[in-house]
Amino acid sequence: MAASPYLPTEQFAHWRKIKSTAVTGVLVVCALAVIAPLFLVLYFLVVHGWSSIDWNFFTQLPKPTGETGGGMANAIVGTITLLTMASLVGVPIGVLGGIYLAEYGSDRANDWLRFAADVLNGVPSIVWGMVVYLMLVVPFKTFSAYAGGVALGFMMVPLVMRTTEEVLVLVPQSYREAALALGVARWKVIMVIVVRTALKGIATGIIIALARIAGETAPLLFTALGNTFWSHNLKEPISALPLQIFAYAISPYDDWHRQAWAGALVLMALILALNIIVRVLSRDRINKN
Amino acid sequence: MSTLPEAPAARQASEPARVSLTPQPAGAAGLPVESEEVAFDIRNFSLWYGARQALMDVTIKIPARKVTAIIGPSGCGKSTFLRALNRMHELTPGTRLEGSLRHFGQDLYGPGVEAVAIRRRVGMVFQKSNPFPTMSIAENVLVGLRLNGVRDKAVLQERLEKSLHMAALWDEVKDLLNRPGTSLSGGQQQRLCIARSLAVQPETLLMDEPCSALDPLATAKIEELIQTLRQDYTVVIVTHNMQQAARCSDRTAFFYMGRLIEFGNTRNMFTNPSNPQTEAYVSGRFG
Numbered sequence: 210m211a212a213s214p215y216l217p218t219e220q221f222a223h224w225r226k227i228k229s230t231a232v233t234g235v236l237v238v239c240a241l242a243v244i245a246p247l248f249l250v251l252y253f254l255v256v257h258g259w260s261s262i263d264w265n266f267f268t269q270l271p272k273p274t275g276e277t278g279g280g281m282a283n284a285i286v287g288t289i290t291l292l293t294m295a296s297l298v299g300v301p302i303g304v305l306g307g308i309y310l311a312e313y314g315s316d317r318a319n320d321w322l323r324f325a326a327d328v329l330n331g332v333p334s335i336v337w338g339m340v341v342y343l344m345l346v347v348p349f350k351t352f353s354a355y356a357g358g359v360a361l362g363f364m365m366v367p368l369v370m371r372t373t374e375e376v377l378v379l380v381p382q383s384y385r386e387a388a389l390a391l392g393v394a395r396w397k398v399i400m401v402i403v404v405r406t407a408l409k410g411i412a413t414g415i416i417i418a419l420a421r422i423a424g425e426t427a428p429l430l431f432t433a434l435g436n437t438f439w440s441h442n443l444k445e446p447i448s449a450l451p452l453q454i455f456a457y458a459i460s461p462y463d464d465w466h467r468q469a470w471a472g473a474l475v476l477m478a479l480i481l482a483l484n485i486i487v488r489v490l491s492r493d494r495i496n497k498n
Numbered sequence: 499m500s501t502l503p504e505a506p507a508a509r510q511a512s513e514p515a516r517v518s519l520t521p522q523p524a525g526a527a528g529l530p531v532e533s534e535e536v537a538f539d540i541r542n543f544s545l546w547y548g549a550r551q552a553l554m555d556v557t558i559k560i561p562a563r564k565v566t567a568i569i570g571p572s573g574c575g576k577s578t579f580l581r582a583l584n585r586m587h588e589l590t591p592g593t594r595l596e597g598s599l600r601h602f603g604q605d606l607y608g609p610g611v612e613a614v615a616i617r618r619r620v621g622m623v624f625q626k627s628n629p630f631p632t633m634s635i636a637e638n639v640l641v642g643l644r645l646n647g648v649r650d651k652a653v654l655q656e657r658l659e660k661s662l663h664m665a666a667l668w669d670e671v672k673d674l675l676n677r678p679g680t681s682l683s684g685g686q687q688q689r690l691c692i693a694r695s696l697a698v699q700p701e702t703l704l705m706d707e708p709c710s711a712l713d714p715l716a717t718a719k720i721e722e723l724i725q726t727l728r729q730d731y732t733v734v735i736v737t738h739n740m741q742q743a744a745r746c747s748d749r750t751a752f753f754y755m756g757r758l759i760e761f762g763n764t765r766n767m768f769t770n771p772s773n774p775q776t777e778a779y780v781s782g783r784f785g
Contacts, residue, residue, distance in 0.1 A: 382589075
């Protein structure tokens with residue numbers, strides 16, 4: 210019986226199977242290596258932090274040195290306050306900048322803006338802290354929630370701007386044309402038709418930026434400073450989860466170390482929650498189109 | 499010859515700016531001179547995209563309240579011509595033009611003339627239906643009015659119904675007005691876009707291959723609709739489909755390589771064209 214020219218020889222088929230299995234194996238290992246750190250982080254946080262998380266952790270202030278117990282209520286509220294203030298700075302500038310990039314800017318201006326945004330994205334976060342220290346802390350002679358919010362807001366601007374631009378460019382030109390053909394002024398077309406069509410994408414970008422800055426510690430070191438009590442005034446230093454974690458982690462006390470783990474777990478849960486919101490928003494958008 | 503009676507005098511009186519038509523020698527490709535109202539009076543019109551000339555020295559008078567079809571092979575400049583009629587071509591950067599283009603006597607490219615104001619009077623329907631995805635059927639129809647500041651509920655309701663009736667869509671959607679515009683079928687979406695254009699009450703409707711993405715039944719509905727529209731509107735339709743031009747237009751203009759080759763009554767154009775290129779195109783020998 211003549212061998213079919215379409216069938217490999219047995220020896221060749223064997224060798225090919227070995228190669229295929231080997232390469233597939235390498236790829237699987239790499240894929241696992243990608244997700245392994247996430248599980249590593251969650252594992253350590255849960256093992257060390259879970260036992261210290263109780264109701265008090267969310268409702269009480271830190272206890273003075275020597276006393277056990279206490280919580281991070283002020284740091285949790287502080288982080289939420291700082292993220293809100295950062296949004297007040299970062300969202301308007303970022304979104305309007307993104308609208309300019311996508312709808313108005315000339316190619317030349319856009320090249321410069323994008324380059325600037327990419328450079329800003331790469332500015333080490335401690336540098337933001339130093340810049341805002343000179344801008345707002347030194348002149349007003351006090352560390353403050355304002356300064357912390359502005360530092361985080363500056364970090365948000367390039368992130369929000371680029372994602373806003375990306376989703377606006379994805380809005381089909383045909384919607385702009387249809388609205389313009391109705392005799393609607395261009396700025397209304399952009400604000401009502403284009404931005405509204407891309408709204409979920411813009412919101413997604415904002416939340417991604419919030420998740421990015423929620424855990425930042427360095428920009429807050431010289432701006433928000435931290436506070437072991439409630440801050441009743443935005444002109445006062447304010448606590449934040451990353452700052453509190455940092456302060457506790459470098460302390461010599463076991464109880465504070467446990468608190469730091471618990472704080473890290475809460476912070477991680479917050480960031481995870483923001484990312485889940487992003488997933489839900491993006492899935493909705495995909496289904497709709 | 500007019501296929502429709504002249505418009506009532508009252509309508510003309512409400513438009514003081516319209517030109518009185520003194521007979522003029524028809525250009526080489528222009529229309530045989532008649533005493534009918536002209537919607538677009540276009541003379542020696544040329545248009546460039548950067549260095550490439552897309553329209554060359556077009557002179558044409560498009561009659562009011564008639565359907566004018568623009569035919570020609572791909573790349574002949576017919577869509578460019580249509581988009582120049584309400585200055586939509588300005589969305590493409592680097593365009594330049596020469597010549598004059600008047601709509602009911604008003605210079606569309608005069609100093610200080612705003613494209614936004616022109617487009618309220620010269621609406622446009624596109625090749626691909628494009629209802630706004632974030633809006634319901636009713637919102638889609640009314641968006642042009644709302645964004646131009648109309649707030650009166652009664653007016654909005656009246657325009658909504660009237661526009662959908664005119665677009666022959668009312669019966670199909672009257673119970674679904676709050677459903678998303680994109681939930682309709684392709685043909686319905688295109689009629690929704692026509693209703694959206696009609697709601698701002700333009701005088702003229704430009705249609706850029708409105709049926710090329712539709713099946714024959716949906717196409718028939720749109721063509722039927724064009725027939726009703728021409729009682730009140732000037733319709734200019736670009737089409738690749740010569741049968742469609744023959745079926746639903748009064749006048750036909752044939753463009754080739756950026757030039758207007760021939761313009762005349764549709765029946766003449768298809769049965770007895772005077773230019774050999776037109777004859778070759780309408781009989782399907784090229785294009």
